[in-house]
Amino acid sequence: MVIPILTGYVTITHPDGVDTGTTVQAHVQPETPGVPANGQVNDSPTYRVFVDGLVDVRFNDRIRWDGLLLQVLEQPARYPSPFGGPHHVEVVGTVMPETYVEVLRGSVQDEYGDLIPDETPILTGVPVWLTEQSQTTFVPADMRTTVVRKLTGLVPPETDIQERDRLRTEDGLTYLVEAVTRPHSSVARADLRLDLRLVQTGPETP
Structure with a gap:
């Protein structure tokens, strides 16, 4: 064949x-x-x-x-x-398998007037590919080495994602978007690159 x-x-x-x-x-x-x-x-x-x-x-x-x-x-x-x-x-x-997330944005007031993260998604079913890279770094002040975890994600170029947005996965993990890189190409738009930080673990995460 x-x-x-x-x-x-x-x-x-x-x-x-x-x-x-x-x-x-x-x-x-x-x-x-x-x-x-x-x-x-x-x-x-x-x-x-x-x-x-x-x-x-x-x-x-x-x-x-x-x-x-x-x-x-x-x-x-x-x-x-x-x-x-x-x-x-x-x-x-x-x-590479894709994960589907909800995009959360902004804050709302609770019953006491305090600002809390808005848990109502502005987007659902957004495909994202998440990857983690670890790098061992020496900290002179503490005279020790530490492992720095770097989380990144790729999403389609037309996705409405901004810095400080949060991505919530199906298993309850929540990532904070710390930076968004919007690539430019003369032929076609490339995927958006997100710098992420894990801010909330899922209910079954140890």
């Missing part, structure tokens, strides 16, 4: 958030689940993405294509042109 190759545009984002997303033309081919480079068995759908040889795509990058978010779990394969210079890059991306 011949698996078709689809042509379209993909948006590539580095997980460190230094860039604002790059949208390029690509060819995408569905593949069967395999075993990524780290040796862990992967049951998620995978896609092979072909882009121009000059495109900056790296291991652990994220690729948005046709409503799917892929994560690069292998080192991209770069192929030279027979006439010199780079020809194309092949990337294997695995579909």
Whole structure:
């Protein structure tokens, strides 16, 4: 059976958030689940993405294509042109699951006139992909090391999300939006990048 190759545009984002997303033309081919480079068995759908040889795509990058978010779990394969210079890059991306959240905004007065967070969602069913990165940092004042947790999320570019909004997941976790990066692309708008902080755990969270 011949698996078709689809042509379209993909948006590539580095997980460190230094860039604002790059949208390029690509060819995408569905593949069967395999075993990524780290040796862990992967049951998620995978896609092979072909882009121009000059495109900056790296291991652990994220690729948005046709409503799917892929994560690069292998080192991209770069192929030279027979006439010199780079020809194309092949990337294997695995579909990352999305979480659906409610967006909460602002405050209301309680029965005593005090301001409390408004628990009425302004948006529901918003797809978001959450990721956490941990970094060990030495604190000279305390002469010890500590682990800094960095939470980020990606949401569709048209989503109405602002700084200080809160995202509430289906299992009761609540994240505060500390920063919103609105990328710009000459071809298509890239996903919004959110810097998050966990402010409330769910009822079953230890």
